[in-house]
Amino acid sequence: MDENNVPVWLITGCSTGFGRELAKLVLARGWKAVITARKIDQIHDIAVGFEENTLALELDVTSKEQIESVVSKAEKTFGKIDVLVNNAGYGYFTSIEEGEDDQIKAQFDTNVFGLIHMTQAVLPVMRKNKKGHIINFSSIGGLVGFTATGYYHATKFAVEGLSESLAQEVAPLGIKVIIVEPGPFRTDWAGRSLVETPVKIQDYFDTVASRIEASKKRSGQQQGDPVRGAEAIITAVLSESTNLRLLLGKPALDMAYEKLEKMKANFDAWKELTLSADFPE
Numbered sequence: 001m002d003e004n005n006v007p008v009w010l011i012t013g014c015s016t017g018f019g020r021e022l023a024k025l026v027l028a029r030g031w032k033a034v035i036t037a038r039k040i041d042q043i044h045d046i047a048v049g050f051e052e053n054t055l056a057l058e059l060d061v062t063s064k065e066q067i068e069s070v071v072s073k074a075e076k077t078f079g080k081i082d083v084l085v086n087n088a089g090y091g092y093f094t095s096i097e098e099g100e101d102d103q104i105k106a107q108f109d110t111n112v113f114g115l116i117h118m119t120q121a122v123l124p125v126m127r128k129n130k131k132g133h134i135i136n137f138s139s140i141g142g143l144v145g146f147t148a149t150g151y152y153h154a155t156k157f158a159v160e161g162l163s164e165s166l167a168q169e170v171a172p173l174g175i176k177v178i179i180v181e182p183g184p185f186r187t188d189w190a191g192r193s194l195v196e197t198p199v200k201i202q203d204y205f206d207t208v209a210s211r212i213e214a215s216k217k218r219s220g221q222q223q224g225d226p227v228r229g230a231e232a233i234i235t236a237v238l239s240e241s242t243n244l245r246l247l248l249g250k251p252a253l254d255m256a257y258e259k260l261e262k263m264k265a266n267f268d269a270w271k272e273l274t275l276s277a278d279f280p281e
Contacts, residue, residue, distance in 0.1 A: 006030070006031055006032055006053075007026075007031050007032070007082040007083060008031070008032045008033070008034070008074070008078045008079075008080055008081050008082050008083070009022070009023075009026045009031060009032070009033045009034065009081075009082065009083040009084075009085060010033075010034040010036070010070070010071070010074055010081050010083070010084050010085065010122065011023050011026075011033060011034070011035055011036065011085040011087060012036050012059060012061055012085065012086055012087050012088035012114075012118060013036070013037065013061075013087040013088030013089065014035040014036055014037050014043045014046065014087075015037040015038070015039065015042040015043055016042075016187060017087075017185070017187030017226055018087055018137065018180075018182070018185070018187060018226055018229060018230055018233075019035075019037075019085070019087040019088070020043075020046065020226075021226045021227050021229070021230040022085060022087070022230040022233060022234070023035045023043070023046050024046055025227075025230050025231060025234060026234070027046070027047075027050040027053055027054060029234075030053070031053065032053045032054070032055075032078050033050075033053065033054055033055070034054075034055045034057065034070065034073075034074040034077075034078070034081070035047065035054060035055070035056050035057075036056075036057050036058070036059035036070060036088075037058070037059065038058065038059065038060045039058070040056060040057065040058040043056050044056060055073065055074060055077050055078070057069075057070050057073060057074075059088075061088045061110060061114030061115070061117065061118060062106075062109045062110055062113070062114055064117050067114075067117050067118055067121050068121055071118075071121040071122055071125065075125055080125065080129055081122055081125045081126065081132065082126075082129075082131070082132055082133065083132065083133045083134075083135065083237060084118065084119065084122045084126075084132070084133070084134050084135065085135040085137070085233075086114075086115040086118050086119065086134070086135065086136045086137055087135075087137045088110060088114055088115075089110055089111040089114075089115075089137060089155070090107070090110065090111070090194065090195060091149060091152050091194050091195070092104075092107045092149070092151050092152050092194075092195045092196070092197075093148050093149060093194060093195070093196040093197070093212045093215070094148070094150075094151065094196065094197035094199070094208070095147075095148065095150075095199055095201065095204045095208040096150045096151075097201065097204070098197055098199060098200065098201060098204075099150070099151055099197065100197050103151075103195060103197060104151050106195075107151055107152065107155055107195070108154075108155055108158075111152070111155035111156065111158075111159070112155050112158045112159065112162075115136060115159060115162075116162065119134060119136075119166065122134070123170070123175075126170075126173075126175050127170075127173055127175070130173065130174040131174040131175065132174070132175045132176070133175070133176050133177075133178065133237050134166065134170070134175065134176070134177045134178070135177075135178050135180060135233060135237070136159055136162075136163045136166075136177065136178070136179050136180065137159075137180050137182075138156045138159045138160050138163070138179050138180060138181050139152075139156045139181055139182060140181050140182065140183045140247070140251070140252040140255050140256065141153050141156050142156030142157055142159055142160045142179070142181055143160070143181060143255075143256055143259055144255050144256070144258075144259045145157075146211065147207045147208050147211050148207075148208045148209075148211040148212050148215070159179070160179060163177050163179045163244070164244065167244055171242070176242065177244065178233075178236055178237070178243075178244065178245075178246055179244055179245045179246065180233060180246050180248060181245060181246065181247045181248065181252055181256070182224060182229060182247075182248040182249060182252060183222075183223070183224055183247070183248065183249035183250070183251035183252030183253075183255065184218065184222035184223060184224055184249070184251055185222050185223075185224030185225070185226050185229060185248070185249065186222050186224060186225065186226060187226055194216075196212065199212065223249060223250065223251060224248060224249040224251075229248045229249070232246065232248060233246065233248075
C-alpha cells in the first residue's frame with residue numbers, strides 16, 4: 001500500500017475498553033496509530049510488533065498542553081491525522097442532589113472539554129488535507145437518561161449537541177463526524193474506571209442506590225463485545241455513509257427506539273398547547 005494512502009488514527013483513552021480494542025484492530029490492518037493514555041506504561045504492549053506504525057504517547061485530555069504536544073508529534077511523525085477518536089471518558093454514580101462540585105467539574109473537564117480541545121487541535125490538520133473523520137464517543141446515555149448517572153448523561157448530551165453542530169460545519173471541508181452511542185459493553189465503565197459519591201439520603205435508596213448496585217453487579221457480564229463494537233466503528237469509517245449516529249448493541253437500539261416513541265407521544269399530547277404559544281395568525 002502507498003504510504004500516503006495508509007490512514008493514521010489518533011485514539012484517546014487506549015488503556016482499556018473501546019480505545020484499546022480499536023488501537024489493536026487499526027494496527028492489525030497495517031494502518032498507523034497514535035495511541036494515548038494517561039499512564040503510558042498501560043499501552044506499550046499494544047505497540048509490540050507494530051513499532052514502525054505506532055506512536056505511543058502520554059495524554060491526559062484535561063491538559064491542553066499535552067493535547068497540543070500529542071497532535072504536533074503525530075503530524076511530525078506521520079504527516080497527517082485521518083481519524084480522531086475521542087474515546088477518553090468515564091462514568092460517575094451519584095444522585096443529582098448529592099453530586100459533588102469537584103467530581104462534576106472533573107467529569108465535564110474530561111468528557112466534554114477534553115473532547116472539545118482534542119477536536120480543536122486536530123481540525124487544522126484535517127482542514128489542510130481536506131479530509132478526515134472525527135469519532136466522538138457518546139453513549140446511549142447521550143440519548144436517554146437514567147437514575148444515578150445524571151451528570152454523566154449531562155456530559156454525553158453535550159457531546160451529542162456539539163457533534164451535530166460540528167458535523168454541519170465541517171462537512172463542506174471534507175470532514176465527517178460520527179457519534180458513537182454504545183449500550184452496555186464489557187468495558188471498565190462500571191468497574192475500576194467508575195467514580196462514585198455514595199448515596200446517603202434514604203429517599204434515593206430505592207432509585208439511585210439500587211441502580212448503582214445493579215450496574216456494578218452486571219459489570220463484566222454486559223451483552224456488548226468491545227472487539228465487535230470496535231470493528232463496527234471501523235466499518236462505519238470505511239463506508240461512504242454520512243450518517244451521524246452509530247448505535248452499538250441491541251440494548252442501545254431498543255432504548256433509542258423507545259425514547260423516540262416516548263418523545264413523539266409527548267409532542268403529540270401537548271401539540272395544541274405548543275401551538276398556542278405563537279402569535280395568532
